[in-house]
Amino acid sequence: xxxxMLYVLVFPLIILxxxxxxxxxxxxxxxxxxxxxxxxxxxLYAYTSATANNGSAFAGLNTNTHFWNTTMxxxxxxxxxxxxxxxxxxxxxxxxxxxxxxxxxTFPTDGPLFTGLLISVVLIxxxxxxxxxxxxxxxxxxxxxxxxxxxxKSHSKAPSLFDRAIIRQAVWDSLRKLSPAAVAHNPxxxxxxxxxxxxxxxxxRDLIARPAGAAPLWFTAWISVWLWITxxxxxxAEAVAEGRxxxxxxxxxxxxxxxxxDAA
Numbered sequence: 481x482x483x484x485m486l487y488v489l490v491f492p493l494i495i496l497x498x499x500x501x502x503x504x505x506x507x508x509x510x511x512x513x514x515x516x517x518x519x520x521x522x523x524l525y526a527y528t529s530a531t532a533n534n535g536s537a538f539a540g541l542n543t544n545t546h547f548w549n550t551t552m553x554x555x556x557x558x559x560x561x562x563x564x565x566x567x568x569x570x571x572x573x574x575x576x577x578x579x580x581x582x583x584x585x586t587f588p589t590d591g592p593l594f595t596g597l598l599i600s601v602v603l604i605x606x607x608x609x610x611x612x613x614x615x616x617x618x619x620x621x622x623x624x625x626x627x628x629x630x631x632x633k634s635h636s637k638a639p640s641l642f643d644r645a646i647i648r649q650a651v652w653d654s655l656r657k658l659s660p661a662a663v664a665h666n667p668x669x670x671x672x673x674x675x676x677x678x679x680x681x682x683x684x685r686d687l688i689a690r691p692a693g694a695a696p697l698w699f700t701a702w703i704s705v706w707l708w709i710t711x712x713x714x715x716x717a718e719a720v721a722e723g724r725x726x727x728x729x730x731x732x733x734x735x736x737x738x739x740x741x742d743a744a
Contacts, residue, residue: 483573487566491531492609494558498527498551526552528610531559646723653719654712663715673711679704 519540526537530552537543543552588594657663663670683704686697694700 483566483569487563487570488605488609490563490566491559494531494555494562495524495527498531498555527555530555533560643723646720650716650719650723653722654716657715657719658711663711666714669711669714672707672714676704676707676711679707 522538522541526541526543526548529536533556535552535556537548541548543549658673660670660673663673679700683697683701685691686694686700690697
């Protein structure tokens with residue numbers, strides 16, 4: 481039983497030993513770029529994934545640094561080899577036990593009762609190990625965001641999604657972004673635009689001389705229209721986001737000056 485409990489505790493202990501102090505690290509390359517408690521979730525997931533020998537991380541956490549590569553590598557080594565010790569101990573204890581024939585008091589391991597108990601133990605142990613900290617970060621993030629929104633609304637008006645200046649510039653930018661050089665940075669939209677051009681050329685060809693066996697003209701034209709709408713709307717949404725992004729620094733600077741007059 482001691483070896484089993486040691487095996488259960490090794491995994492969370494490696495994560496807890498690796499995690500403390502990462503949010504207050506002095507360098508920007510170590511800290512998470514996500515503000516508020518959600519950064520804690522990113523760090524927790526990164527070390528959990530590394531200890532489980534996966535090694536993935538959220539996009540808000542740049543783990544491609546010497547610090548993260550070293551600490552997550554150590555967590556991966558601990559999760560891979562330290563957990564072998566209690567497992568080998570359990571195997572040794574079981575090897576020393578005498579083999580007893582099955583009888584009326586033998587608990588079958590091939591029935592639904594054992595399966596249900598096994599799944600329940602896995603879920604309960606996993607929930608008790610990760611749920612408290614995993615649940616605290618999202619709720620703290622919600623309260624932190626709510627407080628930030630209240631402060632922002634009470635001191636300054638954020639740029640509206642339907643601001644006329646942003647919409648006017650976004651309409652022009654959505655057409656300007658139809659240039660192949662501008663849309664090439666987005667492979668998906670680039671393929672859609674190529675399809676739009678090809679279907680448009682097909683419509684023009686059918687208007688001039690429609691070959692036998694070709695698709696109905698209305699069908700090809702309808703496909704072309706929807707493809708162009710998709711490209712233009714995607715460009716428009718990107719342009720609106722860029723416009724709001726350009727306005728946000730001004731908005732936050734205004735809020736900072738009103739919340740803290742000495743911060744300029």
